Amino acid sequence: MSLTPQELDYLQKKIGREPNSVELQIVAAEWSEHCSYKSSKKHLKILPREGKRVISGPGYDSGVLDVGDGYVVTVHIESHNHPSAVEPYGGAATGVGGVIRDILSAGTRPIAILDGLRFGNIEKDTHARWLFKNAVRGIADYGNCLGIPTVGGEIEFDKCFTNYALVDVASVGFGKKERLVQNRADPDDWIVLLGGSTGRDGIGGSQFASDKLESENRSAVQIPDPFIEKLVIEAILEARNQQCIKAMKDLGGGGLSCAISETADALSVGIDLDVSLIHKREQNMSPTELMVSESQERMLVITSSEKLQTLKDICEKLHVPYSIVGQVTNNSMMQIKSQKEIVANLPSNVVANAPLLDRTSSKPKYLENISTIKKPKVPNLSHILLTMLSNPNIASKLWVYTQYDHEVGIRTVIKPGQDASVLRLDNGKFLSVKIDGNSKHCYINPRQGVIGCFDEACRNVICTGATPIGMVDHLQFGNPEDPEIFWTFKESVEGITEYAKYFDIPCVGGKVSLYNETNDGPIKPTPLIGVLGLIEGKPLIPMKAKRNDLIVLVGVTKDELGGSEYYEYVHEITGGRCPTVDMKSSKTIQRTVLEIIHRNLTKAVHDCSKGGLGVSLSELCITNEIGCLVSLDKVPSEKLREDEVLFSESHSRFLLIVDPSKIKNVKSLLEQNKVQHEIIGKFSGKAISFKNKSKMVASVRIDKAQEKWLNSLGLLVSHG
Amino acid sequence: MLVRVAVIVFPGSNCDRDMHHVLTDVFHLQSQLVWHTDELPNNIDAIVLPGGFSYGDRLRAGVIAAHSPAIVSVRKMAEKGIPILGVCNGFQILVESGLLPGALLKNTSLSYICKWTEIIVKNNKTPFTNKFKLNQKIPIAIANGEGRYYADKETLRLLKKNNQIVFTYAEDVNGATMKIAGICNKEGNVVGMMPHPERSAEQIINPRDAKPASMIFKSLLETLGVTA
Numbered sequence: 018m019s020l021t022p023q024e025l026d027y028l029q030k031k032i033g034r035e036p037n038s039v040e041l042q043i044v045a046a047e048w049s050e051h052c053s054y055k056s057s058k059k060h061l062k063i064l065p066r067e068g069k070r071v072i073s074g075p076g077y078d079s080g081v082l083d084v085g086d087g088y089v090v091t092v093h094i095e096s097h098n099h100p101s102a103v104e105p106y107g108g109a110a111t112g113v114g115g116v117i118r119d120i121l122s123a124g125t126r127p128i129a130i131l132d133g134l135r136f137g138n139i140e141k142d143t144h145a146r147w148l149f150k151n152a153v154r155g156i157a158d159y160g161n162c163l164g165i166p167t168v169g170g171e172i173e174f175d176k177c178f179t180n181y182a183l184v185d186v187a188s189v190g191f192g193k194k195e196r197l198v199q200n201r202a203d204p205d206d207w208i209v210l211l212g213g214s215t216g217r218d219g220i221g222g223s224q225f226a227s228d229k230l231e232s233e234n235r236s237a238v239q240i241p242d243p244f245i246e247k248l249v250i251e252a253i254l255e256a257r258n259q260q261c262i263k264a265m266k267d268l269g270g271g272g273l274s275c276a277i278s279e280t281a282d283a284l285s286v287g288i289d290l291d292v293s294l295i296h297k298r299e300q301n302m303s304p305t306e307l308m309v310s311e312s313q314e315r316m317l318v319i320t321s322s323e324k325l326q327t328l329k330d331i332c333e334k335l336h337v338p339y340s341i342v343g344q345v346t347n348n349s350m351m352q353i354k355s356q357k358e359i360v361a362n363l364p365s366n367v368v369a370n371a372p373l374l375d376r377t378s379s380k381p382k383y384l385e386n387i388s389t390i391k392k393p394k395v396p397n398l399s400h401i402l403l404t405m406l407s408n409p410n411i412a413s414k415l416w417v418y419t420q421y422d423h424e425v426g427i428r429t430v431i432k433p434g435q436d437a438s439v440l441r442l443d444n445g446k447f448l449s450v451k452i453d454g455n456s457k458h459c460y461i462n463p464r465q466g467v468i469g470c471f472d473e474a475c476r477n478v479i480c481t482g483a484t485p486i487g488m489v490d491h492l493q494f495g496n497p498e499d500p501e502i503f504w505t506f507k508e509s510v511e512g513i514t515e516y517a518k519y520f521d522i523p524c525v526g527g528k529v530s531l532y533n534e535t536n537d538g539p540i541k542p543t544p545l546i547g548v549l550g551l552i553e554g555k556p557l558i559p560m561k562a563k564r565n566d567l568i569v570l571v572g573v574t575k576d577e578l579g580g581s582e583y584y585e586y587v588h589e590i591t592g593g594r595c596p597t598v599d600m601k602s603s604k605t606i607q608r609t610v611l612e613i614i615h616r617n618l619t620k621a622v623h624d625c626s627k628g629g630l631g632v633s634l635s636e637l638c639i640t641n642e643i644g645c646l647v648s649l650d651k652v653p654s655e656k657l658r659e660d661e662v663l664f665s666e667s668h669s670r671f672l673l674i675v676d677p678s679k680i681k682n683v684k685s686l687l688e689q690n691k692v693q694h695e696i697i698g699k700f701s702g703k704a705i706s707f708k709n710k711s712k713m714v715a716s717v718r719i720d721k722a723q724e725k726w727l728n729s730l731g732l733l734v735s736h737g
Numbered sequence: 738m739l740v741r742v743a744v745i746v747f748p749g750s751n752c753d754r755d756m757h758h759v760l761t762d763v764f765h766l767q768s769q770l771v772w773h774t775d776e777l778p779n780n781i782d783a784i785v786l787p788g789g790f791s792y793g794d795r796l797r798a799g800v801i802a803a804h805s806p807a808i809v810s811v812r813k814m815a816e817k818g819i820p821i822l823g824v825c826n827g828f829q830i831l832v833e834s835g836l837l838p839g840a841l842l843k844n845t846s847l848s849y850i851c852k853w854t855e856i857i858v859k860n861n862k863t864p865f866t867n868k869f870k871l872n873q874k875i876p877i878a879i880a881n882g883e884g885r886y887y888a889d890k891e892t893l894r895l896l897k898k899n900n901q902i903v904f905t906y907a908e909d910v911n912g913a914t915m916k917i918a919g920i921c922n923k924e925g926n927v928v929g930m931m932p933h934p935e936r937s938a939e940q941i942i943n944p945r946d947a948k949p950a951s952m953i954f955k956s957l958l959e960t961l962g963v964t965a
Contacts (some may be wrong), residue, residue, distance in 0.1 A: 157849050161882070162790040164751020244793025247749055256801065334772070336748050420882045422851045425788075425934045427755045441941060 039052035043274040056497040066522030078119035086444035091190035093119040100238040109155035110241035118267035118560030124198035125190030132170040137179035162243035169423035170440035204347040211250040213314035214298035245314040268315040281365035290343035377505035390592040400713035407729035409520025416731035427498035436480035440652040449483035449550035457580035460541035461595040464507040472546035483550025484558040490527040495539025505542040558622035562641040572670030574654035603669040623638040625670035631663035674704035752788035786827025799829030820864035820900040828929030839888035845912030849882040855907040864960035876945035878936040886913040
């Protein structure tokens with residue numbers, strides 16, 4: 018909860034005196050790992066941020082991409098891990114609220130939420146189940162009330178998250194380019210704090226999140242109020258329409274300390290603030306408490322004297338509480354008063370820019386022997402296929418997304434449960450969105466693991482006919498002071514950079530979350546990748562497969578079962594070779610599949626990833642309510658056993674459903690581009706069947722498979 | 738003839754803009770968003786209470802909005818026989834204000850449910866169902882936490898007697914009495930329904946068939962004498 022001796026020295030040198038206690042707390046909040054990125058900032062510089070659609074401006078809390086015709090989309094991702102591990106309902110709900118306000122800060126309307134959730138083994142661990150159920154409910158209650166659809170996400174269960182939770186929320190916004198907030202300020206402009214009142218909840222939240230989770234610090238968890246957030250959204254957008262907003266910032270981690278110092282620093286102005294003017298929900302709050310409270314649903318708006326009255330009128334009409342708390346000055350100081358007394362007076366650039374750290378890194382020892390494992394015996398594969406389909410990591414997430422309003426806003430063209438979700442935009446184009454993470458792969462190979470997540474997210478949006486236009490990352494690791502953990506962080510950043518550059522996909526935003534550990538140890542490296550894709554024509558809405566429709570597998574299946582659900586869930590093996598991405602061939606495959614979609618040659622495209630070919634094909638059969646007969650000997654692959662062909666999670670593979678009349682054109686396109694592929698079978702009958710030459714390897718009745726896949730997760734959580 | 742539909746906006750309404758879009762851009766009606774404390778414009782031909790979470794569902798869904806100034810005017814319009822449609826939270830508000838009988842309780846699953854289902858037209862004489870055949874099915878989106886319609890025996894008897902049951906679900910989605918999805922007042926001009934017609938009337942976002950749901954709006958056009 019305080020500065021290190023070195024940081025204190027640095028601060029004293031910079032301000033030329035001893036800081037007082039209020040100043041110390043303001044600086045400690047802002048210099049926490051959570052707010053300052055002091056461990057990670059140097060390394061994040063390598064990420065490519067430029068691109069032909071990228072619009073950047075001072076102080077934007079979200080990435081902005083030009084989608085043509087005068088419109089932009091904005092995107093941001095954040096996590097709320099520590100709070101959710103203590104109080105999953107409130108932690109997850111306020112996680113949604115925070116990222117929504119980042120989208121709002123740019124002057125765009127939030128149009129979608131996606132969330133990535135991670136917990137311990139919910140089959141055995143009832144605490145993990147409790148965390149899971151309540152986090153889902155928190156997201157549902159908050160997002161549903163706001164009227165912002167939760168359109169997608171992903172969920173992973175792994176023992177490394179025992180007694181912990183990763184709750185990641187991404188949000189997408191949409192608006193007119195000309196209405197983007199410009200973020201500028203002039204002396205004598207007014208500082209208005211609007212939205213929820215300030216209380217003692219969330220005190221020290223950012224520092225709480227910058228240490229390992231040892232005790233349940235409940236006062237550091239914020240309290241959600243989606244109704245106020247909804248009023249704030251409408252008030253801000255109305256104020257934007259009436260040009261009342263010169264600059265704006267969300268109050269998140271670090272509260273006012275962070276918002277004031279970062280705004281003043283980004284806009285190169287000073288700010289005078291009187292904390293006694295803040296509208297509060299509790300009495301006798303000290304200046305320090307007011308400066309570091311992380312009470313939710315608050316926005317800081319800078320407006321001119323001419324527009325102040327209009328802004329007040331809007332707030333009053335829409336029942337949004339506000340207080341006028343200060344003014345912009347022409348120096349570069351943040352001067353905090355409590356009535357007449359000056360309680361803090363600091364140069365904002367010093368507060369906003371913590372001294373950065375050089376963390377040491379070294380390759381973790383566990384990686385030395387991770388690829389050597391003893392291969393398991395081949396089990397009964399029909400039985401194993403059903404086991405895999407009821408695995409909570411693979412089973413349908415229907416129980417989750419039917420609790421989320423995913424239709425409000427009437428943009429959701431492709432709904433949750435598909436490869437990626439697609440939203441219609443006002444200019445006739447479509448936006449495809451997906452987030453992907455895989456802690457099991459990233460544990461075995463941090464660099465290839467994250468590259469794989471990136472490739473998978475791209476493949477997912479491509480399945481809908483979209484071209485990737487931008488990405489966000491969320492880097493979640495344990496304690497960065499541990500050189501081995503810091504090494505995995507660096508590998509991750511380098512992997513993302515390598516892929517982003519090769520595929521020319523700019524990184525438009527992201528977040529780093531460190532200290533994700535409990536007394537049982539750190540989480541596995543869990544970077545999350547979000548990809549936005551744009552569809553200029555029509556999206557590929559999956560069409561129903563009919564009897565005799567052909568199944569084409571694109572890409573090569575390799576001996577890459579390390580971190581696979583088959584090894585981890587069925588055999589409890591952690592190790593082996595993790596899937597790797599050959600970027601050159603992946604790029605060709607992606608382009609070719611997009612061309613097949615654009616030429617209207619396929620009825621549906623499905624990514625082949627988690628659970629491998631066996632699971633991906635079962636998912637197609639289940640959703641189409643038809644069986645299939647597939648020959649494993651036809652699968653383009655390295656020399657593999659039957660179970661390996663079925664469950665390897667090799668990347669850069671797609672399953673295509675092709676009408677027989679179109680197969681010639683599909684094949685010739687694939688051949689022209691020298692993409693490895695094969696017709697591996699066709700849809701027919703009432704069973705999902707795999708044979709090897711003439712021998713039947715696995716066969717499962719479609720109704721049985723459907724029951725396992727659709728109901729397993731719901732049954733698990735509703736029974737305790 | 739200029740037809741005007743008022744969409745009343747309460748603090749926390751969140752389907753108001755969706756409804757406005759469908760009325761204006763899809764069915765080319767003159768629709769106007771009206772803030773709950775503002776006077777209704779003159780010569781309104783129909784009123785819609787949209788879905789959402791008015792007042793954050795505090796106390797009970799719809800109960801605070803039912804005491805809003807707008808409801809005084811809505812009540813007057815209802816008496817005049819003007820077509821009034823409440824969707825989802827709008828239905829809850831109509832029930833809480835006493836314009837429609839019964840109550841809306843938590844779903845039996847105790848969870849919010851967002852999914853596609855089918856409803857069946859049981860009364861094709863209302864301003865919102867006059868273009869349907871009896872028992873016609875409508876694929877439609879539902880999204881609610883407190884959507885289980887409940888009424889006591891006497892109310893149910895009257896609902897049946899007066900032909901006030903407008904829609905029922907084809908399947909049991911939330912435990913509603915008699916699978917009721919929508920009802921009307923005795924006169925038939927005030928209709929409340931939990932499912933969302935505004936989410937279901939455009940083919941691009943309807944995974945099944947959007948034509949039946951669009952007939953809810955076309956029925957209104959017919960009622961108001963607009964030739965499509």
